[in-house]
Amino acid sequence: MVVRMAKNWQSRRNQFSHDWLKNRYNPALVNYLRLLEGLVEDIEFEEEFLSKHFPEWEMMRLEAQDLVNTFPQEMSPLTLFHVLPLIRCDDETKEWLGGLLHSLWATKYAVEDLIDKANQAILQVDNCYYELKRALPDSSNNSTEVLRLLYGKFFEFYNCCQQLGNMFSMFPREVKAV
Amino acid sequence: MIEMTIPRILVIDDLYGRSLPDRRNRERANLCGQYLIEDITGDEVGKGTPQKIRTPIAQSFFYRGQKPVCARVGDFVENDLEETMSIVRDGCRRWTQAIPGWTMVLLDLCFYTGRVTERSHERTAGMPEGNDEDADPMRYFGLQILKAIQEEFPDLPVVILSSMPREEVSREFSKLGARAFLPRDRGNPQILQEYFFRYGLIPDNSGNIIGHSKALLLALRQARQAATTRRNILIRGETGTGKELIARYIHSNSGIYADSPFELINSAALSSTLWTAELFGVRKRAATGVDESKGKIRAANGGDLFFDEIGDMPPDTQAGILRILEERVVYPVGAETKSYPVDVRFLSATNVDIEGRVGISQFRSDLLYRLREGGNIFLPPLRERPEDLPLLVERCTREAEAANPIALRRDIDPEAIQKILAYDWPGNIRELRTCIFKAVNDHPEVEYLVDVHVQIPKEKVTSAVTVYGLRTEAKKNGKPDGDVWLIDELVEKMNALAFETLSTNDLVGKMPQLDAAFVKLMARYLKVMLEATRQATPNKPEGEISITVAVKLMLGVNSVLTSKAADIIKQILNSESIRPMLEDPVLKDAYNTALRLRPKGKRSNQPA
Numbered sequence: 074m075v076v077r078m079a080k081n082w083q084s085r086r087n088q089f090s091h092d093w094l095k096n097r098y099n100p101a102l103v104n105y106l107r108l109l110e111g112l113v114e115d116i117e118f119e120e121e122f123l124s125k126h127f128p129e130w131e132m133m134r135l136e137a138q139d140l141v142n143t144f145p146q147e148m149s150p151l152t153l154f155h156v157l158p159l160i161r162c163d164d165e166t167k168e169w170l171g172g173l174l175h176s177l178w179a180t181k182y183a184v185e186d187l188i189d190k191a192n193q194a195i196l197q198v199d200n201c202y203y204e205l206k207r208a209l210p211d212s213s214n215n216s217t218e219v220l221r222l223l224y225g226k227f228f229e230f231y232n233c234c235q236q237l238g239n240m241f242s243m244f245p246r247e248v249k250a251v
Numbered sequence: 252m253i254e255m256t257i258p259r260i261l262v263i264d265d266l267y268g269r270s271l272p273d274r275r276n277r278e279r280a281n282l283c284g285q286y287l288i289e290d291i292t293g294d295e296v297g298k299g300t301p302q303k304i305r306t307p308i309a310q311s312f313f314y315r316g317q318k319p320v321c322a323r324v325g326d327f328v329e330n331d332l333e334e335t336m337s338i339v340r341d342g343c344r345r346w347t348q349a350i351p352g353w354t355m356v357l358l359d360l361c362f363y364t365g366r367v368t369e370r371s372h373e374r375t376a377g378m379p380e381g382n383d384e385d386a387d388p389m390r391y392f393g394l395q396i397l398k399a400i401q402e403e404f405p406d407l408p409v410v411i412l413s414s415m416p417r418e419e420v421s422r423e424f425s426k427l428g429a430r431a432f433l434p435r436d437r438g439n440p441q442i443l444q445e446y447f448f449r450y451g452l453i454p455d456n457s458g459n460i461i462g463h464s465k466a467l468l469l470a471l472r473q474a475r476q477a478a479t480t481r482r483n484i485l486i487r488g489e490t491g492t493g494k495e496l497i498a499r500y501i502h503s504n505s506g507i508y509a510d511s512p513f514e515l516i517n518s519a520a521l522s523s524t525l526w527t528a529e530l531f532g533v534r535k536r537a538a539t540g541v542d543e544s545k546g547k548i549r550a551a552n553g554g555d556l557f558f559d560e561i562g563d564m565p566p567d568t569q570a571g572i573l574r575i576l577e578e579r580v581v582y583p584v585g586a587e588t589k590s591y592p593v594d595v596r597f598l599s600a601t602n603v604d605i606e607g608r609v610g611i612s613q614f615r616s617d618l619l620y621r622l623r624e625g626g627n628i629f630l631p632p633l634r635e636r637p638e639d640l641p642l643l644v645e646r647c648t649r650e651a652e653a654a655n656p657i658a659l660r661r662d663i664d665p666e667a668i669q670k671i672l673a674y675d676w677p678g679n680i681r682e683l684r685t686c687i688f689k690a691v692n693d694h695p696e697v698e699y700l701v702d703v704h705v706q707i708p709k710e711k712v713t714s715a716v717t718v719y720g721l722r723t724e725a726k727k728n729g730k731p732d733g734d735v736w737l738i739d740e741l742v743e744k745m746n747a748l749a750f751e752t753l754s755t756n757d758l759v760g761k762m763p764q765l766d767a768a769f770v771k772l773m774a775r776y777l778k779v780m781l782e783a784t785r786q787a788t789p790n791k792p793e794g795e796i797s798i799t800v801a802v803k804l805m806l807g808v809n810s811v812l813t814s815k816a817a818d819i820i821k822q823i824l825n826s827e828s829i830r831p832m833l834e835d836p837v838l839k840d841a842y843n844t845a846l847r848l849r850p851k852g853k854r855s856n857q858p859a
Contacts, residue, residue, distance in 0.1 A: 080383075087386065092375060095414035096266055097278055099436035104284030113284040115302040117275075238414075238436060246419075 082140070082147040083246060089136050090241035098133070099238065101126045102231040109221050119217060123209065130202050130234075134195065137237070141191045145184060148248055150174045187243060194233070194240040201230040258309040258354035258447050260288070261342055263335060263396060264412065265328075265362040268315035269377045270294045272323065275301075278375075279313055287440040294320075308440050309354070309447070314338050316362055316396065324372045328379040329364050330392045336399055343404055346452075346465045347638055354451040356400065357412040357433065360393035360420060361385060388419045394427060401428040406469055408450035412438075448475055448504075457503070460496050461646050462639030466631035471500065477626045478504040483576070483597040485561075485605075485623035488630030491681030494600035497630060498557040501598060508596075511554030514547050518564040526568050527584050534585035548581050548593055555596045561622065562603035562614060563760035569615050572597075576621045597622060603764065604828075611827040613763070633676040633683065640683075641668055647684045648700055651691035658695040666702040674707045738776075767828035774829050774838060777820070780805050781837050798841050813848060820845035 105122050107113040151171045153159050162170065179185060205226045210219055262268065267279040275295050280302045283290050289307040292314075314320075318331045345352035363381035371380045384390050393411070400409055411424050414435040424432070430450040433442065447453055452468040454460075460471065477484045478501040486494045495515065502513045516529070532546025548556060558564075564572070575581060576597065580590040599622045608614040633640065644663055652658040676682055690704040697704075750758065780801040785794025802816035803809075824833065824842045833839050 088374065091414050095436040097281075097375070100278065100281035100285050103436075103439075104281040107284045107287070112287060112305050113302060114305065115280065115284070116300050118277075118280065118302065235437060 094238050109224050137195050150178050191240045194237045198233045201233045259351045260309050260311045260355045261353050262311050262313045262357045263316045264359035268313040270321040286443050322367045322377045326367050356409045360391040360413045362392040397427045461642050464636035464638045466636045473628045474501050475504050481596050482625030483622050484625040486600040486628045489632045490602050491679030492630040498598040502555045512551050513555050514551040515557040516547050517559045518561050531581050532583040534583045551595045552593045558599040561599040562601040562605045569618050573618045633679045647687035651688045661698050661700045664699050664701040667700050667705050670702040670705050770826045773823045774832050817845040817849040
C-alpha cells in the first residue's frame with residue numbers, strides 16, 4: 074500500500090508536471106505568444122486557445138494543490154513503517170522512531186520550505202491567470218489585434234507556469250530515508 | 252538541384268511524432284510554433300488548416316520511434332529501433348544524392364509503451380499508459396537510439412529534447428555523444444539556431460562556399476567551432492580546395508569580430524629582404540624620403556590575418572612571426588624602439604605535410620604549435636566530394652557567363668556533368684573553374700554546356716598510380732585495379748611532362764614535394780624488385796629477400812657487390828619523406844639489412 078502510495082504520487086506528479094505542464098500547457102502558451110507576435114499563423118489554434126487550452130489551468134490547479142498537500146504524507150519515510158522490515162516494529166517504536174525519522178527527513182530536505190515555495194508558485198500562477206482572465210475582452214471583441222495588447226500579461230503568466238514546473242522538478246523522485 | 256536555405260532536422264519523440272487519425276497533433280504544432288520550425292512530415296494533410304510559420308528557422312520531420320505510429324484505443328505501442336534507424340539512414344543518405352539531409356537530430360529520452368486505454372487516450376490521444384521501466388533513466392529508449400546513432404553516424408549531431416530533469420541523465424547522454432540538452436518547455440528559436448551553428452551539418456548560406464556534401468559540411472562545422480575563439484587556426488587542404496574561402500568563412504562567423512579587419516598574405520611570395528617591411532610596416536623617414544607604412548599585421552589589428560602557403564615560409568620569416576605570436580607587439584622597420592601592441596588572430600593555410608617539414612627542420616615546431624592552437628581545419632579535395640561537382644559547375648558557369656559580355660546563359664548537359672564527374676580534379680576547384688571558364692569563353696554563344704566543351708585530360712588521375720614493373724606479375728594478378736602503366740610508359744610520361752604555368756604561386760616551393768614524390772616512387776620500385784626476387788629457404792618457405800639480387804636487377808648489371816647494394820638501399824630509404832614507408836615489413840627488412848652491412852658513414856669502394 075505504501076509503495077503504491079509513493080508510486081501513485083510520483084505517477085500523478087509526472088502526469089501533472091511532465092505530461093501536462095511541460096509537454097502541453099507551456100508549449101501551447103509559447104505558441105500563443107508567437108501567434109500574438111505575428112510569427113505564427115494558425116486559425117484553428119487562435120480560435121480555440123482561449124476557450125479550450127487556456128482554461129485547463131482551472132482544473133489542473135486542483136491537482137497541483139493536492140500534490141503539494143499530500144507530499145509530506147505520501148513521500149515521508151514514515152511510509153516505510155508499513156512495509157518490511159520496519160512493519161515488524163511494535164507500535165511504540167513506530168511512533169517514536171517514525172516521528173524522529175519524519176522530523177529528520179523534513180529538516181534535511183527542507184520539506185516545509187519546499188511546500189511553501191510550491192504553494193507560492195501555485196498562487197502566483199493563480200493570480201496571473203485570474204488577472205489575465207479578467208483582462209480578456211469578451212468574445213465579440215477578442216480579435217488578435219486586441220489580444221496583442223495583453224501580450225505582456227500572457228508572457229508573465231507563461232513565466233509563472235515555468236516557475237511552477239521548476240518547483241515540481243525539485244520534489245524528490247523516491248521515498249528518501251534519512 | 253535543390254538549393255537548401257534552412258536546416259532540415261529529424262525529431263524523434265513519442266508525443267510529437269505520433270500521428271492521430273482524425274485531427275492534427277496539437278502538441279507537435281505547439282512545438283513547431285515554439286521553435287519556429289516548419290513541419291514537413293506530411294502526415295497531417297487533410298486534417299484542418301495547417302499552421303503556418305512566417306519565417307521558419309528549420310524544417311522538421313517528426314517520427315514517433317514506435318509502432319504503430321498512429322495508435323488507437325486498444326493498440327499496443329512498442330518501441331521500434333529498427334525503423335527509427337532506417338529513417339535516420341534515409342536522411343543521412345540524402346547528403347550523397349545532392350538532396351538536403353539531416354542537419355541535426357532532436358531526440359526525446361522517455362518513450363511510453365504499453366496498451367492505449369480509454370483513460371490514457373483521454374489524457375493524451377494515442378498515448379499508452381506506460382510502465383515503470385519506461386520512466387527508469389537507466390533504461391530510457393532514447394539512450395538506446397542515441398547509442399545506435401553514434402555507432403553508425405558519429406558525425407550526426409544529436410541534441411536531447413526532454414522535459415525530464417537533466418541531472419538524472421546527464422552522464423549517460425554525455426557518454427553516448429549527445430551534443431547538448433534542450434529543455435522542452437523552455438527552448439526558443441535562438442537557442443536552436445545557436446545549436447545549428449555549433450553542432451549542425453549546415454552549408455554556407457552566404458553562397459561563397461558551394462556544396463552540401465558531408466565532407467564539406469564537417470569542414471564547415473569545424474570552421475565555425477574554431478571561429479568562436481581568438482586562437483590561431485591552421486587550415487589544411489590540397490591546392491585549389493578553397494583555403495582562403497574557409498579563412499573568410501571563419502572570419503565572417505566570428506561573432507563580434509566579423510566586422511573587424513581581414514588581411515591576407517602569401518607566405519611563399521614574401522621575399523626575405525622585404526618581408527619585414529611588408530609585415531611589420533616601416534617608420535616614416537623624411538631624410539630618406541621613406542613613407543610610413545602600417546604593415547599587414549597592424550592593418551589586421553583587432554581582426555584576422557590570413558597566411559597562405561605557410562609551409563613555404565622562409566626560416567627567418569618564421570622566427571619573426573613567432574616573435575609576434577609570443578609578444579603580441581610589432582616593431583616597424585626603422586623604429587626598433589617603438590612597438591605597437593597587436594591583437595591579431597592568424598589563420599594559416601598549407602597544402603604540404605607540415606609536420607614532415609618540422610621533422611626535417613624546414614619548419615619550426617614551436618611556430619607550428621602556435622599556429623594551430625585553435626585547431627586544424629581539414630578541407631576535402633574535390634575527389635572526396637563528387638556530389639558537390641554539379642553545384643560547383645553551375646556556379647562556375649554562371650560566373651564565366653557574367654564575366655563574358657557576349658556569353659549566353661546555358662543549360663548544363665548531363666553528359667558534361669558525367670564527364671566532369673569521371674575526372675579526379677587534382678587541381679581541385681581552381682582547376683575546375685579554369686576548365687569551365689575556358690569552356691564558356693571558347694563557346695560563348697551557345698545555349699548548352701556539353702561534354703565536348705569540357706576539356707580535361709583523357710586519363711583519369713588517381714591518387715595512387717599502380718605501376719607493374721613485371722609483366723608476369725600483372726598477368727598473375729589478372730586485371731589490376733585503377734590505372735596500370737609499365738615502367739617504360741611511366742618514364743616516357745615523365746620525360747614528356749611539361750609544366751603549364753597557371754600562376755607562379757602554383758609553382759613556388761614545389762621542389763621538396765617533387766623530391767619526396769620521386770623518392771617514394773623509387774622506394775616502391777625497390778619493394779617490387781625485392782618481392783619479385785624472394786628466394787625460398789627451408790626456414791622461410793615464403794621466401795627471403797635478397798638486396799643484392801634485387802639491386803642487380805634494378806641496375807641491369809650482371810653482378811653487384813653486396814656493399815654497393817647496401818649503399819643503394821640506404822640512399823633510397825634514408826630520406827625523411829619516406830620514413831612512414833618503413834612500416835612496410837619488406838622495406839624495413841631491406842633497410843635493416845643494409846644498415847647491418849654498411850653502418851652509417853661507410854661507403855662502398857666500387858665505382859658507380
